[in-house]
Amino acid sequence: MKRPIATLTCAICLAIAPLLAHAADDADMRFRAIYTQEWQWRQAQFAGGDDEDGAGKAADRLPKVDPATQEQRERYWAGVLKQLDAIPPKDLHGDDPVNYAVYRNQVETLLAGQRFRTWEMPFNSDTAFWTNLGFTARKPMRTADEYRRYLGQLRDIPRYFDEQIANMRAGLARGFSVPRVTLAGRDQSIADVANAKGDDNLFYTPFRKMPDSIPAATQEQLRAQAHAALRDQVVPAYARLLDFMRNTYMKQARTSLAAEAMPDGKAFYQAQIREFTTLELDPDQIHAIGEQEVARIRAEMDEAIRDSSFKGSFAQFLHYLRTDPKFYPKSADELLKDAAWIAKRVDGKLGQYIGRLPRQRFAIEPVPPDLAPFYTGGRGGPGIYLVNTYDLPSRPLYSLTALTLHESAPGHALQMPLAAEHEGLPDFRRYTYISAYGEGWALYAERLGVEMGMYDTPYDRFGYLSYQMWRACRLVVDTGIHHLGWTREQAQAFMRDHTALSEHEIETEVDRYIAWPGQALSYYLGEMAIVDARAKAEKALGERFDLRAFHDTVLSLGSVPLPVLQQRVDRFIADGGKSPYAEAKAP
Known part of the structure; x- marks a missing residue:
């Protein structure tokens, strides 16, 4: 007697279900073995290294950087990528599909650096x-x-x-x-x-x-x-x-100035774009986005000028901001104390906007004098907010609120320790930094200052808008220099005409973009991704949208490529806007 087809199908499904489950478990185990082994190897490779974002593994030596070691690293990461190719992401479950996307991006970026031999240029005008x-x-x-x-x-x-x-x-x-x-x-x-x-x-x-x-x-x-x-x-x-x-x-x-002027330059610059933005955009697309955003922000800046009651042109207002002594600190102590006051004001508001805060606090210190002449206005990271007190006439107080929000909390000095303290994440997500995400969040933190009521005067608001304009200008200037053949003077003039940055900052910033192709693109594109994701969630969830839950969701990721961030926010919407920490407490 023949069995009905439906019965046979059910029997086959029941027979292969354990095999499919075993295959999925096997994929998860193989993936975890790959990243665990590689992470341990990576830590050993760079033991003894150090930078402003954190120390490497403790060692009584410095990392090897000779060509033989570099070639070994290239072979190793190529082998890791081949192992990842053998694991279909669809066979992973739980958090591992996200882990896979983040980890693969890391390995591809590391491997690209080896193949372009970026170790033959081990410094730039900002970092050495x-x-x-x-x-x-x-x-x-x-x-x-x-x-x-x-x-x-x-x-x-x-x-x-x-x-x-x-x-x-x-x-x-x-x-x-x-x-x-x-x-x-x-x-x-x-x-x-x-x-x-x-x-x-x-x-x-x-x-x-x-x-x-x-x-x-x-x-x-x-x-x-x-x-x-x-x-x-x-x-x-x-x-x-x-x-x-x-x-x-x-x-x-x-x-020459352009990255594209170097050997295999077009491919190198595109790889830099991919590393620093995590997006598949070409230089012409980024340049156009930058021009559109520059025009949009300019309209907001004009409104801030009207609110200040200043009578004169945009150029005259910029000249006023750059030359009137009242906008500049009279001493390094004044600059540091104002930064500390702003940071403490933010501290009292953070709980209204972010649910889970890091345990690690941060200190506010001046940039060391040997670095200060060519350093940015400030730099933040785990446990530290560095304020540049060199050349005080180039450190405007009207920009200090935006700078502090970016570099301290809720920017870098909050996001990076929070990731490190997230014990539920693999180490390769807790202790690595993806510029598009990290800088995007920090720039979004400046925007969050508007909602926090941190910009007290029209000048403070203009300083915030000038910082937004500065990052939008980077999209134009970076691609202008490295793809369109702009001169140094052309790039400086563009920054001078559109932002309230001091002449010293314009010079150091443009040199930074020239010497560090693609890095400047990460800020504004990263912020746009977070702003767009929030707008999408607000529209989809309506009254159910909880800003603290949204921020907890973004910050719970560690540091991830922007497409992964967008996918996680889609899940946040699908789950009804719940905080990831509420999920963790659920039975």
């Missing part, structure tokens, strides 16, 4: 491998073992610098270098270390005041070892680097 070492020197050390590891890193600087110099020579030979025009004065931070002896050297900083918990005899031994390392390794290595920079690199660096 030799200044990154200074972040370790400025951090407090608590145990004798921490000091011993630090001494190991100091002794390793000659090897590390020799490898970096060899890489830079290779970059020069193929026309892959930082543009010459952006290099003026960048050698000073090297000279400051090369010419400083003994206790006056930056790298002696941790030894000036050591913890009482370390015995006096041990302190004396460690200080003696530090003096020897500075004399025999650090100062000579910095002197060799200084000679190379002044007599070779700064003379042989390329005279």
